[in-house]
Amino acid sequence: MWQEIENQLRAEFEFKDFSQAFAFMTEVALVAEKLNHHPDWRNVWNKVSFRLSTHDAGDVITARDHKLAEAIDLIRKRYQG
Amino acid sequence: MWQEIENQLRAEFEFKDFSQAFAFMTEVALVAEKLNHHPDWRNVWNKVSFRLSTHDAGDVITARDHKLAEAIDLIRKRYQG
Amino acid sequence: MWQEIENQLRAEFEFKDFSQAFAFMTEVALVAEKLNHHPDWRNVWNKVSFRLSTHDAGDVITARDHKLAEAIDLIRKRYQG
Amino acid sequence: MWQEIENQLRAEFEFKDFSQAFAFMTEVALVAEKLNHHPDWRNVWNKVSFRLSTHDAGDVITARDHKLAEAIDLIRKRYQG
Numbered sequence: 001m002w003q004e005i006e007n008q009l010r011a012e013f014e015f016k017d018f019s020q021a022f023a024f025m026t027e028v029a030l031v032a033e034k035l036n037h038h039p040d041w042r043n044v045w046n047k048v049s050f051r052l053s054t055h056d057a058g059d060v061i062t063a064r065d066h067k068l069a070e071a072i073d074l075i076r077k078r079y080q081g
Numbered sequence: 082m083w084q085e086i087e088n089q090l091r092a093e094f095e096f097k098d099f100s101q102a103f104a105f106m107t108e109v110a111l112v113a114e115k116l117n118h119h120p121d122w123r124n125v126w127n128k129v130s131f132r133l134s135t136h137d138a139g140d141v142i143t144a145r146d147h148k149l150a151e152a153i154d155l156i157r158k159r160y161q162g
Numbered sequence: 163m164w165q166e167i168e169n170q171l172r173a174e175f176e177f178k179d180f181s182q183a184f185a186f187m188t189e190v191a192l193v194a195e196k197l198n199h200h201p202d203w204r205n206v207w208n209k210v211s212f213r214l215s216t217h218d219a220g221d222v223i224t225a226r227d228h229k230l231a232e233a234i235d236l237i238r239k240r241y242q243g
Numbered sequence: 244m245w246q247e248i249e250n251q252l253r254a255e256f257e258f259k260d261f262s263q264a265f266a267f268m269t270e271v272a273l274v275a276e277k278l279n280h281h282p283d284w285r286n287v288w289n290k291v292s293f294r295l296s297t298h299d300a301g302d303v304i305t306a307r308d309h310k311l312a313e314a315i316d317l318i319r320k321r322y323q324g
Contacts, residue, residue, distance in 0.1 A: 184269060185269045
């Protein structure tokens with residue numbers, strides 16, 4: 001799912017509708033705040049895309065990005081089955 | 082699931098954890114705002130309970146409450162399988 | 163604002179409308195998840211009420227409840243001016 | 244604030260922190276769902292940027308985009324004073 005492109009972990013997910021996409025985003029917001037590591041993310045209707053990198057490390061991919069990506073995957077799986 | 086008690090439609094649902102309960106609540110908030118009919122609801126960790134009635138009709142159960150309860154059920158099913 | 167009643171820190175806040183009340187709740191959810199201490203809270207349209215106590219300490223008020231109450235107040239002030 | 248660029252209404256707003264940005268986004272989600280018109284939006288920590296256009300009209304700016312932009316401004320003002 002996740003691809004390493006230009007020093008970023010990238011992925012795009014699709015949901016049933018906006019409501020479901022935003023509920024997913026709310027869970028991601030909760031885990032991001034808890035990890036104190038936040039995504040660069042974009043939403044268009046039922047799609048949510050991510051570009052993860054670590055600003056403090058010079059905008060490259062670090063263990064913190066992999067950890068956030070794993071947490072996002074756990075949440076996503078419940079929405080997409 | 083839903084019971085009619087003291088002129089209210091009542092139900093209580095349980096989720097995996099707080100994060101999941103609050104994501105469910107976010108979807109309910111979206112549909113409630115869309116229907117312009119809002120619940121009396123309470124959250125404790127992974128539990129969310131509802132008491133639905135229509136204030137404008139004198140705090141009794143109306144078709145608007147049944148419609149909101151149905152919408153809540155549709156959302157809940159995806160979370161609880 | 164907060165009152166100690168029956169071993170709980172209690173308060174009720176009022177907002178402009180449901181949308182504002184739920185945005186406030188979203189910020190409280192983020193801080194509660196971060197503190198790993200969650201409220202017993204209820205929302206009816208533009209009102210949000212809290213009953214804080216610490217389950218692990220035998221459902222009494224602890225420093226964790228005071229800390230959560232302070233965090234809630236900081237958020238609330240921005241909404242209510 | 245809003246600029247018309249490449250058939251899109253664009254704007255970027257900055258908040259105190261992620262928590263505040265996401266609360267703002269939650270209110271925008273509620274109004275977007277109510278209007279049944281959803282933004283192309285992106286969030287990075289305390290920044291939220293928008294690109295509004297109407298897909299059904301061939302991805303150009305319509306009255307629906309101006310209405311959503313106005314609703315977003317009303318919400319934003321409360322956060323940014």
